[in-house]
Amino acid sequence: MTTSEEFHPAPIVEETARLLTENYVFPEVAEQLAELLRRRLAEGGYDVDSAEELGRLVTADLQSVNADRHLRLKYHAIQVPPEQGAAALAGMRRDFDASLGGVPKLELLDDGPAVLTLAPTLFPLEWAAEPVGAALTLVSRARALIIDLRANLGGDPETVAFICSHLFDERTHLNTMHWRENERREQSWTLPYVPGPRYGADKPLYILTSSRTFSGAEELTYDLQQLGRAVVVGERTGGGAHPREGWTVHPHLEATIPVGRAVNPVSGTNWEGAGILPDVLCPASEALDRARVLAEKALAEQPPA
Incomplete structure:
Protein backbone atom coordinates (compact mmCIF):
# COMPACT_ATOMS: atom_id res chain seq x y z
CA MET A 1 0.00 0.00 0.00
CA THR A 2 1.31 3.41 -0.95
CA THR A 3 0.81 6.23 1.56
CA SER A 4 -1.07 9.41 0.69
CA GLU A 5 2.16 11.47 0.99
CA GLU A 6 3.83 9.36 -1.69
CA PHE A 7 0.91 8.73 -4.02
CA HIS A 8 -0.36 11.39 -6.44
CA PRO A 9 -3.26 10.35 -8.73
CA ALA A 10 -3.33 13.50 -10.91
CA PRO A 11 -0.25 12.84 -13.11
CA ILE A 12 -1.29 9.21 -13.53
CA VAL A 13 -4.78 10.16 -14.68
CA GLU A 14 -3.46 12.88 -16.98
CA GLU A 15 -0.98 10.51 -18.60
CA THR A 16 -3.69 7.87 -19.05
CA ALA A 17 -5.95 10.46 -20.71
CA ARG A 18 -3.12 11.51 -23.04
CA LEU A 19 -2.38 7.92 -24.04
CA LEU A 20 -6.08 7.34 -24.70
CA THR A 21 -6.44 10.25 -27.09
CA GLU A 22 -3.27 9.32 -28.98
CA ASN A 23 -3.78 5.55 -29.26
CA TYR A 24 -7.30 4.25 -28.63
CA VAL A 25 -8.75 2.54 -31.69
CA PHE A 26 -11.90 4.71 -31.59
CA PRO A 27 -10.73 8.37 -31.52
CA GLU A 28 -14.15 9.86 -30.75
CA VAL A 29 -14.65 7.51 -27.80
CA ALA A 30 -11.12 8.32 -26.65
CA GLU A 31 -11.98 12.02 -26.49
CA GLN A 32 -15.12 11.28 -24.46
CA LEU A 33 -13.20 9.10 -22.04
CA ALA A 34 -10.33 11.55 -21.62
CA GLU A 35 -12.84 14.29 -20.81
CA LEU A 36 -14.56 11.97 -18.32
CA LEU A 37 -11.29 11.13 -16.57
CA ARG A 38 -10.31 14.79 -16.26
CA ARG A 39 -13.75 15.76 -14.97
CA ARG A 40 -13.71 13.00 -12.37
CA LEU A 41 -10.21 14.06 -11.34
CA ALA A 42 -11.33 17.70 -10.90
CA GLU A 43 -14.35 16.59 -8.88
CA GLY A 44 -12.17 14.60 -6.48
CA GLY A 45 -13.36 11.23 -7.71
CA TYR A 46 -9.81 9.89 -7.70
CA ASP A 47 -8.75 11.24 -4.31
CA VAL A 48 -7.43 7.90 -3.06
CA ASP A 49 -4.17 6.88 -1.43
CA SER A 50 -3.33 3.64 -3.22
CA ALA A 51 -2.49 2.57 -6.76
CA GLU A 52 -4.81 -0.42 -6.49
CA GLU A 53 -7.84 1.70 -5.62
CA LEU A 54 -7.05 4.24 -8.35
CA GLY A 55 -6.75 1.43 -10.88
CA ARG A 56 -10.16 0.09 -9.89
CA LEU A 57 -11.88 3.48 -10.11
CA VAL A 58 -10.29 4.55 -13.40
CA THR A 59 -10.96 1.15 -15.00
CA ALA A 60 -14.66 1.43 -14.12
CA ASP A 61 -14.80 4.83 -15.81
CA LEU A 62 -12.81 3.67 -18.85
CA GLN A 63 -15.28 0.85 -19.42
CA SER A 64 -18.37 2.98 -18.78
CA VAL A 65 -18.85 4.27 -22.35
CA ASN A 66 -18.49 1.21 -24.60
CA ALA A 67 -17.70 -1.57 -22.09
CA ASP A 68 -14.35 -2.37 -23.72
CA ARG A 69 -12.87 -4.93 -21.33
CA HIS A 70 -9.37 -4.51 -22.75
CA LEU A 71 -9.42 -0.84 -21.69
CA ARG A 72 -8.02 -0.70 -18.15
CA LEU A 73 -5.74 0.95 -15.66
CA LYS A 74 -4.36 -2.35 -14.47
CA TYR A 75 -2.83 -2.74 -11.03
CA HIS A 76 0.25 -4.95 -10.62
CA ALA A 77 1.25 -6.02 -7.12
CA ILE A 78 4.81 -6.56 -8.36
CA GLN A 79 6.51 -3.40 -9.61
CA VAL A 80 6.43 -3.28 -13.41
CA PRO A 81 9.17 -2.17 -15.84
CA PRO A 82 8.81 1.24 -17.51
CA GLU A 83 9.19 -0.01 -21.10
CA GLN A 84 6.02 -0.20 -23.21
CA GLY A 85 4.53 -3.70 -23.04
CA ALA A 86 7.08 -4.93 -20.50
CA ALA A 87 4.54 -5.41 -17.69
CA ALA A 88 2.50 -7.93 -19.66
CA LEU A 89 5.56 -9.83 -20.88
CA ALA A 90 7.03 -10.22 -17.41
CA GLY A 91 3.91 -11.85 -16.02
CA MET A 92 3.39 -13.85 -19.19
CA ARG A 93 6.84 -15.38 -18.95
CA ARG A 94 6.13 -16.62 -15.44
CA ASP A 95 2.91 -18.23 -16.63
CA PHE A 96 4.69 -19.75 -19.64
CA ASP A 97 7.29 -21.46 -17.46
CA ALA A 98 4.60 -22.74 -15.07
CA ALA A 241 -11.91 -8.43 -29.77
CA HIS A 242 -9.57 -5.43 -29.59
CA PRO A 243 -5.80 -6.05 -29.46
CA ARG A 244 -4.18 -3.81 -26.88
CA GLU A 245 -0.86 -2.26 -25.91
CA GLY A 246 0.32 -1.49 -22.40
CA TRP A 247 2.05 1.62 -21.02
CA THR A 248 3.48 1.86 -17.51
CA VAL A 249 2.08 5.06 -15.94
CA HIS A 250 3.15 4.29 -12.34
CA PRO A 251 5.44 1.60 -10.89
CA HIS A 252 2.33 -0.49 -10.13
CA LEU A 253 -0.12 0.69 -12.82
CA GLU A 254 -0.33 -0.14 -16.52
CA ALA A 255 -2.67 1.64 -18.93
CA THR A 256 -3.89 -1.05 -21.33
CA ILE A 257 -5.36 0.54 -24.44
CA PRO A 258 -6.78 -1.20 -27.53
CA VAL A 259 -5.04 0.01 -30.66
CA GLY A 260 -6.93 -2.00 -33.29
CA ARG A 261 -10.02 -4.06 -34.02
CA ALA A 262 -10.56 -7.44 -35.62
CA VAL A 263 -12.75 -7.91 -38.71
CA ASN A 264 -13.60 -11.47 -39.72
CA PRO A 265 -13.67 -12.14 -43.51
CA VAL A 266 -16.82 -14.27 -43.21
CA SER A 267 -18.99 -12.30 -40.78
CA GLY A 268 -17.55 -8.86 -41.56
CA THR A 269 -17.52 -8.11 -37.85
CA ASN A 270 -16.16 -9.55 -34.59
CA TRP A 271 -17.15 -10.71 -31.11
CA GLU A 272 -16.50 -7.48 -29.19
CA GLY A 273 -18.94 -7.01 -26.33
CA ALA A 274 -21.26 -9.82 -27.39
Whole structure:
Protein backbone atom coordinates (compact mmCIF):
# COMPACT_ATOMS: atom_id res chain seq x y z
CA MET A 1 0.00 0.00 0.00
CA THR A 2 1.31 3.41 -0.95
CA THR A 3 0.81 6.23 1.56
CA SER A 4 -1.07 9.41 0.69
CA GLU A 5 2.16 11.47 0.99
CA GLU A 6 3.83 9.36 -1.69
CA PHE A 7 0.91 8.73 -4.02
CA HIS A 8 -0.36 11.39 -6.44
CA PRO A 9 -3.26 10.35 -8.73
CA ALA A 10 -3.33 13.50 -10.91
CA PRO A 11 -0.25 12.84 -13.11
CA ILE A 12 -1.29 9.21 -13.53
CA VAL A 13 -4.78 10.16 -14.68
CA GLU A 14 -3.46 12.88 -16.98
CA GLU A 15 -0.98 10.51 -18.60
CA THR A 16 -3.69 7.87 -19.05
CA ALA A 17 -5.95 10.46 -20.71
CA ARG A 18 -3.12 11.51 -23.04
CA LEU A 19 -2.38 7.92 -24.04
CA LEU A 20 -6.08 7.34 -24.70
CA THR A 21 -6.44 10.25 -27.09
CA GLU A 22 -3.27 9.32 -28.98
CA ASN A 23 -3.78 5.55 -29.26
CA TYR A 24 -7.30 4.25 -28.63
CA VAL A 25 -8.75 2.54 -31.69
CA PHE A 26 -11.90 4.71 -31.59
CA PRO A 27 -10.73 8.37 -31.52
CA GLU A 28 -14.15 9.86 -30.75
CA VAL A 29 -14.65 7.51 -27.80
CA ALA A 30 -11.12 8.32 -26.65
CA GLU A 31 -11.98 12.02 -26.49
CA GLN A 32 -15.12 11.28 -24.46
CA LEU A 33 -13.20 9.10 -22.04
CA ALA A 34 -10.33 11.55 -21.62
CA GLU A 35 -12.84 14.29 -20.81
CA LEU A 36 -14.56 11.97 -18.32
CA LEU A 37 -11.29 11.13 -16.57
CA ARG A 38 -10.31 14.79 -16.26
CA ARG A 39 -13.75 15.76 -14.97
CA ARG A 40 -13.71 13.00 -12.37
CA LEU A 41 -10.21 14.06 -11.34
CA ALA A 42 -11.33 17.70 -10.90
CA GLU A 43 -14.35 16.59 -8.88
CA GLY A 44 -12.17 14.60 -6.48
CA GLY A 45 -13.36 11.23 -7.71
CA TYR A 46 -9.81 9.89 -7.70
CA ASP A 47 -8.75 11.24 -4.31
CA VAL A 48 -7.43 7.90 -3.06
CA ASP A 49 -4.17 6.88 -1.43
CA SER A 50 -3.33 3.64 -3.22
CA ALA A 51 -2.49 2.57 -6.76
CA GLU A 52 -4.81 -0.42 -6.49
CA GLU A 53 -7.84 1.70 -5.62
CA LEU A 54 -7.05 4.24 -8.35
CA GLY A 55 -6.75 1.43 -10.88
CA ARG A 56 -10.16 0.09 -9.89
CA LEU A 57 -11.88 3.48 -10.11
CA VAL A 58 -10.29 4.55 -13.40
CA THR A 59 -10.96 1.15 -15.00
CA ALA A 60 -14.66 1.43 -14.12
CA ASP A 61 -14.80 4.83 -15.81
CA LEU A 62 -12.81 3.67 -18.85
CA GLN A 63 -15.28 0.85 -19.42
CA SER A 64 -18.37 2.98 -18.78
CA VAL A 65 -18.85 4.27 -22.35
CA ASN A 66 -18.49 1.21 -24.60
CA ALA A 67 -17.70 -1.57 -22.09
CA ASP A 68 -14.35 -2.37 -23.72
CA ARG A 69 -12.87 -4.93 -21.33
CA HIS A 70 -9.37 -4.51 -22.75
CA LEU A 71 -9.42 -0.84 -21.69
CA ARG A 72 -8.02 -0.70 -18.15
CA LEU A 73 -5.74 0.95 -15.66
CA LYS A 74 -4.36 -2.35 -14.47
CA TYR A 75 -2.83 -2.74 -11.03
CA HIS A 76 0.25 -4.95 -10.62
CA ALA A 77 1.25 -6.02 -7.12
CA ILE A 78 4.81 -6.56 -8.36
CA GLN A 79 6.51 -3.40 -9.61
CA VAL A 80 6.43 -3.28 -13.41
CA PRO A 81 9.17 -2.17 -15.84
CA PRO A 82 8.81 1.24 -17.51
CA GLU A 83 9.19 -0.01 -21.10
CA GLN A 84 6.02 -0.20 -23.21
CA GLY A 85 4.53 -3.70 -23.04
CA ALA A 86 7.08 -4.93 -20.50
CA ALA A 87 4.54 -5.41 -17.69
CA ALA A 88 2.50 -7.93 -19.66
CA LEU A 89 5.56 -9.83 -20.88
CA ALA A 90 7.03 -10.22 -17.41
CA GLY A 91 3.91 -11.85 -16.02
CA MET A 92 3.39 -13.85 -19.19
CA ARG A 93 6.84 -15.38 -18.95
CA ARG A 94 6.13 -16.62 -15.44
CA ASP A 95 2.91 -18.23 -16.63
CA PHE A 96 4.69 -19.75 -19.64
CA ASP A 97 7.29 -21.46 -17.46
CA ALA A 98 4.60 -22.74 -15.07
CA SER A 99 2.28 -24.22 -17.72
CA LEU A 100 4.57 -26.29 -19.97
CA GLY A 101 4.55 -23.48 -22.49
CA GLY A 102 0.78 -23.13 -22.52
CA VAL A 103 0.05 -26.83 -23.03
CA PRO A 104 -0.70 -28.05 -19.50
CA LYS A 105 -2.62 -31.16 -20.60
CA LEU A 106 -2.85 -33.51 -23.56
CA GLU A 107 -4.93 -36.67 -23.32
CA LEU A 108 -6.08 -39.42 -25.67
CA LEU A 109 -9.52 -40.67 -24.66
CA ASP A 110 -10.36 -44.37 -24.86
CA ASP A 111 -12.95 -43.81 -27.58
CA GLY A 112 -10.61 -42.02 -29.98
CA PRO A 113 -10.73 -38.23 -29.52
CA ALA A 114 -7.68 -36.36 -28.28
CA VAL A 115 -8.18 -33.49 -25.82
CA LEU A 116 -5.66 -30.65 -26.06
CA THR A 117 -5.82 -28.05 -23.30
CA LEU A 118 -4.33 -24.64 -24.13
CA ALA A 119 -4.01 -22.42 -21.04
CA PRO A 120 -3.65 -19.97 -19.41
CA THR A 121 -3.00 -18.02 -22.61
CA LEU A 122 -1.74 -18.35 -26.18
CA PHE A 123 1.81 -17.17 -25.58
CA PRO A 124 3.90 -15.18 -28.09
CA LEU A 125 4.76 -17.38 -31.03
CA GLU A 126 8.52 -17.11 -30.54
CA TRP A 127 7.97 -18.85 -27.19
CA ALA A 128 5.00 -21.06 -28.02
CA ALA A 129 5.93 -22.50 -31.42
CA GLU A 130 7.94 -25.36 -29.95
CA PRO A 131 5.56 -26.63 -27.20
CA VAL A 132 2.36 -25.93 -29.12
CA GLY A 133 3.82 -27.31 -32.35
CA ALA A 134 4.90 -30.50 -30.57
CA ALA A 135 1.41 -30.95 -29.11
CA LEU A 136 -0.26 -30.36 -32.48
CA THR A 137 2.10 -32.87 -34.10
CA LEU A 138 1.04 -35.49 -31.55
CA VAL A 139 -2.69 -34.88 -32.02
CA SER A 140 -2.35 -34.92 -35.82
CA ARG A 141 -2.82 -38.70 -35.60
CA ALA A 142 -6.04 -38.49 -33.57
CA ARG A 143 -9.34 -39.47 -35.17
CA ALA A 144 -11.09 -36.48 -33.56
CA LEU A 145 -9.76 -33.46 -31.68
CA ILE A 146 -11.17 -31.42 -28.79
CA ILE A 147 -9.33 -28.16 -27.99
CA ASP A 148 -10.12 -26.96 -24.49
CA LEU A 149 -10.01 -23.15 -24.19
CA ARG A 150 -12.23 -22.87 -21.10
CA ALA A 151 -9.39 -21.46 -18.98
CA ASN A 152 -7.65 -19.50 -21.74
CA LEU A 153 -7.62 -15.74 -21.21
CA GLY A 154 -6.20 -14.58 -24.56
CA GLY A 155 -2.91 -14.30 -26.37
CA ASP A 156 -0.96 -13.70 -29.55
CA PRO A 157 -2.73 -13.49 -32.96
CA GLU A 158 0.36 -15.05 -34.57
CA THR A 159 -0.07 -18.07 -32.32
CA VAL A 160 -3.73 -18.23 -33.36
CA ALA A 161 -2.65 -18.38 -37.01
CA PHE A 162 -0.01 -21.02 -36.18
CA ILE A 163 -2.60 -23.26 -34.51
CA CYS A 164 -5.12 -22.78 -37.33
CA SER A 165 -2.42 -23.70 -39.84
CA HIS A 166 -2.46 -27.24 -38.44
CA LEU A 167 -6.25 -27.45 -38.83
CA PHE A 168 -6.58 -26.58 -42.53
CA ASP A 169 -4.99 -28.06 -45.63
CA GLU A 170 -4.87 -24.92 -47.80
CA ARG A 171 -4.00 -21.26 -47.22
CA THR A 172 -7.00 -19.70 -45.50
CA HIS A 173 -7.79 -16.08 -44.66
CA LEU A 174 -8.52 -15.97 -40.92
CA ASN A 175 -8.87 -12.34 -39.89
CA THR A 176 -8.02 -8.73 -40.73
CA MET A 177 -6.74 -6.30 -38.11
CA HIS A 178 -7.68 -2.64 -38.53
CA TRP A 179 -5.08 -0.57 -36.67
CA ARG A 180 -5.58 3.05 -35.64
CA GLU A 181 -1.99 3.92 -36.49
CA ASN A 182 -1.95 5.17 -40.10
CA GLU A 183 -5.30 3.37 -40.59
CA ARG A 184 -3.24 0.32 -41.43
CA ARG A 185 -4.82 -3.04 -42.40
CA GLU A 186 -3.12 -6.35 -41.68
CA GLN A 187 -4.47 -9.70 -42.84
CA SER A 188 -3.92 -12.95 -40.96
CA TRP A 189 -3.67 -16.19 -42.97
CA THR A 190 -2.77 -19.77 -42.19
CA LEU A 191 0.87 -20.60 -42.87
CA PRO A 192 2.00 -22.45 -46.01
CA TYR A 193 4.26 -24.68 -43.91
CA VAL A 194 4.12 -26.17 -40.41
CA PRO A 195 6.94 -28.13 -38.72
CA GLY A 196 5.23 -31.49 -38.70
CA PRO A 197 2.12 -33.28 -39.96
CA ARG A 198 -1.18 -31.40 -39.93
CA TYR A 199 -4.34 -32.58 -38.24
CA GLY A 200 -5.94 -31.28 -41.41
CA ALA A 201 -9.28 -29.95 -42.54
CA ASP A 202 -11.43 -33.08 -42.63
CA LYS A 203 -11.43 -34.75 -39.22
CA PRO A 204 -13.90 -33.72 -36.47
CA LEU A 205 -12.86 -30.70 -34.40
CA TYR A 206 -14.49 -29.25 -31.27
CA ILE A 207 -13.65 -26.13 -29.23
CA LEU A 208 -14.61 -25.90 -25.55
CA THR A 209 -15.38 -22.43 -24.15
CA SER A 210 -16.42 -20.77 -20.92
CA SER A 211 -17.39 -17.25 -19.90
CA ARG A 212 -13.68 -16.75 -19.07
CA THR A 213 -12.50 -17.54 -22.61
CA PHE A 214 -11.28 -14.17 -23.83
CA SER A 215 -9.38 -12.13 -26.42
CA GLY A 216 -6.91 -14.24 -28.46
CA ALA A 217 -8.62 -17.45 -27.36
CA GLU A 218 -11.84 -15.96 -28.68
CA GLU A 219 -10.15 -15.15 -31.97
CA LEU A 220 -9.12 -18.79 -32.36
CA THR A 221 -12.66 -19.90 -31.54
CA TYR A 222 -14.33 -17.32 -33.77
CA ASP A 223 -12.06 -17.94 -36.77
CA LEU A 224 -12.70 -21.68 -36.67
CA GLN A 225 -16.43 -21.29 -36.07
CA GLN A 226 -16.99 -18.73 -38.83
CA LEU A 227 -15.04 -20.82 -41.34
CA GLY A 228 -17.17 -23.86 -40.47
CA ARG A 229 -14.11 -25.79 -39.30
CA ALA A 230 -15.07 -26.43 -35.66
CA VAL A 231 -18.11 -27.01 -33.48
CA VAL A 232 -18.01 -24.76 -30.41
CA VAL A 233 -19.32 -26.28 -27.19
CA GLY A 234 -19.78 -24.55 -23.84
CA GLU A 235 -20.61 -21.06 -22.60
CA ARG A 236 -20.76 -17.68 -24.33
CA THR A 237 -17.28 -16.16 -24.23
CA GLY A 238 -16.13 -12.91 -22.61
CA GLY A 239 -16.30 -10.56 -25.62
CA GLY A 240 -12.89 -8.95 -26.12
CA ALA A 241 -11.91 -8.43 -29.77
CA HIS A 242 -9.57 -5.43 -29.59
CA PRO A 243 -5.80 -6.05 -29.46
CA ARG A 244 -4.18 -3.81 -26.88
CA GLU A 245 -0.86 -2.26 -25.91
CA GLY A 246 0.32 -1.49 -22.40
CA TRP A 247 2.05 1.62 -21.02
CA THR A 248 3.48 1.86 -17.51
CA VAL A 249 2.08 5.06 -15.94
CA HIS A 250 3.15 4.29 -12.34
CA PRO A 251 5.44 1.60 -10.89
CA HIS A 252 2.33 -0.49 -10.13
CA LEU A 253 -0.12 0.69 -12.82
CA GLU A 254 -0.33 -0.14 -16.52
CA ALA A 255 -2.67 1.64 -18.93
CA THR A 256 -3.89 -1.05 -21.33
CA ILE A 257 -5.36 0.54 -24.44
CA PRO A 258 -6.78 -1.20 -27.53
CA VAL A 259 -5.04 0.01 -30.66
CA GLY A 260 -6.93 -2.00 -33.29
CA ARG A 261 -10.02 -4.06 -34.02
CA ALA A 262 -10.56 -7.44 -35.62
CA VAL A 263 -12.75 -7.91 -38.71
CA ASN A 264 -13.60 -11.47 -39.72
CA PRO A 265 -13.67 -12.14 -43.51
CA VAL A 266 -16.82 -14.27 -43.21
CA SER A 267 -18.99 -12.30 -40.78
CA GLY A 268 -17.55 -8.86 -41.56
CA THR A 269 -17.52 -8.11 -37.85
CA ASN A 270 -16.16 -9.55 -34.59
CA TRP A 271 -17.15 -10.71 -31.11
CA GLU A 272 -16.50 -7.48 -29.19
CA GLY A 273 -18.94 -7.01 -26.33
CA ALA A 274 -21.26 -9.82 -27.39
CA GLY A 275 -18.88 -12.75 -26.99
CA ILE A 276 -19.11 -15.89 -29.10
CA LEU A 277 -22.29 -17.94 -28.94
CA PRO A 278 -21.41 -21.66 -28.98
CA ASP A 279 -23.01 -24.03 -31.47
CA VAL A 280 -23.84 -26.22 -28.47
CA LEU A 281 -24.65 -24.03 -25.49
CA CYS A 282 -24.13 -25.67 -22.11
CA PRO A 283 -22.40 -25.04 -18.76
CA ALA A 284 -18.63 -25.07 -19.09
CA SER A 285 -18.44 -27.95 -16.61
CA GLU A 286 -20.44 -30.11 -19.04
CA ALA A 287 -18.70 -29.05 -22.25
CA LEU A 288 -16.13 -31.84 -22.42
CA ASP A 289 -18.75 -34.58 -21.96
CA ARG A 290 -20.99 -32.97 -24.59
CA ALA A 291 -18.13 -32.66 -27.08
CA ARG A 292 -17.08 -36.24 -26.40
CA VAL A 293 -20.57 -37.50 -27.26
CA LEU A 294 -20.56 -35.45 -30.48
CA ALA A 295 -17.13 -36.81 -31.41
CA GLU A 296 -18.18 -40.39 -30.76
CA LYS A 297 -21.24 -39.92 -32.97
CA ALA A 298 -19.19 -38.34 -35.77
CA LEU A 299 -16.64 -41.16 -35.65
CA ALA A 300 -19.37 -43.82 -35.64
CA GLU A 301 -20.84 -42.30 -38.80
CA GLN A 302 -17.57 -42.43 -40.70
CA PRO A 303 -17.22 -45.21 -43.29
CA PRO A 304 -14.77 -47.99 -42.42
CA ALA A 305 -11.17 -47.26 -43.40
